Amino acid sequence: MASIREVARLAQVAPSTVSRALNNSGYVADETREKIKAAVAELDYVPNQWIRNLYRQSTGIIGVIAPGLIHPFFSSLWNHLELELRKFGYNMMLCSTGGEHQREREYLDTLERNLFDGVIDGAAMLPDESYAKLEKPIVFLDRVLPGIPVVSSDHRQGGELAAQAFLEAGCRKVLLTVGDQRHRLQSHEGDLALERHLQAGGAETVRREVSWDDTTDYAKCFKLSKKLLAAHSDVDGVLASDLQASAFFKAASSLGIDVPGRLKIIAYDGTFVTDFNAAEPTVIVQDVRTIARQTVAVLLKKINGQAVGDEPVTVPVTLRRGATT
Numbered sequence: 109m110a111s112i113r114e115v116a117r118l119a120q121v122a123p124s125t126v127s128r129a130l131n132n133s134g135y136v137a138d139e140t141r142e143k144i145k146a147a148v149a150e151l152d153y154v155p156n157q158w159i160r161n162l163y164r165q166s167t168g169i170i171g172v173i174a175p176g177l178i179h180p181f182f183s184s185l186w187n188h189l190e191l192e193l194r195k196f197g198y199n200m201m202l203c204s205t206g207g208e209h210q211r212e213r214e215y216l217d218t219l220e221r222n223l224f225d226g227v228i229d230g231a232a233m234l235p236d237e238s239y240a241k242l243e244k245p246i247v248f249l250d251r252v253l254p255g256i257p258v259v260s261s262d263h264r265q266g267g268e269l270a271a272q273a274f275l276e277a278g279c280r281k282v283l284l285t286v287g288d289q290r291h292r293l294q295s296h297e298g299d300l301a302l303e304r305h306l307q308a309g310g311a312e313t314v315r316r317e318v319s320w321d322d323t324t325d326y327a328k329c330f331k332l333s334k335k336l337l338a339a340h341s342d343v344d345g346v347l348a349s350d351l352q353a354s355a356f357f358k359a360a361s362s363l364g365i366d367v368p369g370r371l372k373i374i375a376y377d378g379t380f381v382t383d384f385n386a387a388e389p390t391v392i393v394q395d396v397r398t399i400a401r402q403t404v405a406v407l408l409k410k411i412n413g414q415a416v417g418d419e420p421v422t423v424p425v426t427l428r429r430g431a432t433t
Contacts, residue, residue, distance in 0.1 A: 112126050115147045125140060168197055169198065169200075171201050171219040171224045171227045172202050173216070177202070179351075180380065184380070188400035192401055193404055198225065203218075207319075212231050213238065228249065232250070233291060246407075252292040260294040260422060261399065262422040263422075264298060265424060270298075270302055270347050273427060273433055274347075275309040275311060279306075279344045279345035283336060284314065286317050287317070287318065298376075323349055324351070326355060329354075333355040334362060347376060348376065350381040353373050353375035360373070372433040374389070374392060374433060376391070388431055391428045394423070398423045
């Protein structure tokens with residue numbers, strides 16, 4: 109197999125110039141780039157895909173920043189994103205932050221410095237200025253920031269559907285678990301819609317913020333759910349993500365709380381986790397296939413220099429009634 113020095117010798121350039129051309133990490137004149145491409149092809153230094161990418165100054169790789177890999181909703185979404193990207197000849201590199209802001213910062217720096225064609229950020233929790241300097245095409249999956257397109261479920265519709273279901277079931281006090289509140293997120297629209305519609309119907313909402321670990325570790329989910337139900341014995345409704353909702357269902361059973369007699373539970377996401385419960389829960393279902401399709405469509409527009417609208421792209425959700433309301 110040829111070495112980078114042999115490629116440099118044949119192209120009559122320095123090895124560092126070959127490295128810059130292959131990695132797109134610095135300026136290389138077009139004439140020199142053509143010589144390097146010819147040498148790479150002749151020596152079979154890299155696969156043909158690299159030659160095509162070098163010609164296009166592209167790698168065909170999209171970096172996806174994920175808050176985690178085991179969260180049921182996100183793991184489903186990553187799967188559909190990869191399938192959708194492959195339809196257009198792109199590979200996906202998944203970067204998991206584990207909910208840690210510093211890891212997101214490090215991944216963004218890495219993706220910005222290297223030859224990636226674009227970024228999909230589903231873990232955007234850094235200060236606004238951290239994204240303002242980015243030159244790569246980027247799409248957010250929840251965070252709202254001027255100048256960066258965002259694709260998400262229609263969480264406002266989700267909040268309204270959940271509130272209507274709770275009110276129809278006679279609920280007067282609903283417990284709502286929420287995540288990080290420091291930045292503007294599309295998902296926050298759902299929280300506000302739920303509270304607004306419950307209040308209009310004469311019911312109230314109890315908000316409780318939960319950590320990332322509390323939404324991905326089932327043992328922690330169950331422990332917290334049991335604690336919250338014990339602390340709020342007058343709550344007659346719960347809205348939580350699929351895994352949390354499952355934990356609330358089990359916690360209610362352990363505390364002798366009848367579901368749906370005394371407590372109504374609505375899960376939010378509609379992933380495979382809802383199939384594991386003793387009774388099929390009522391669920392607000394996010395359409396992950398359509399979210400993936402819309403996200404890739406918006407990112408490809410950005411990559412190709414096409415105009416992208418300023419308004420968030422929202423995907424409708426549906427209410428699937430089950431045995432918990």
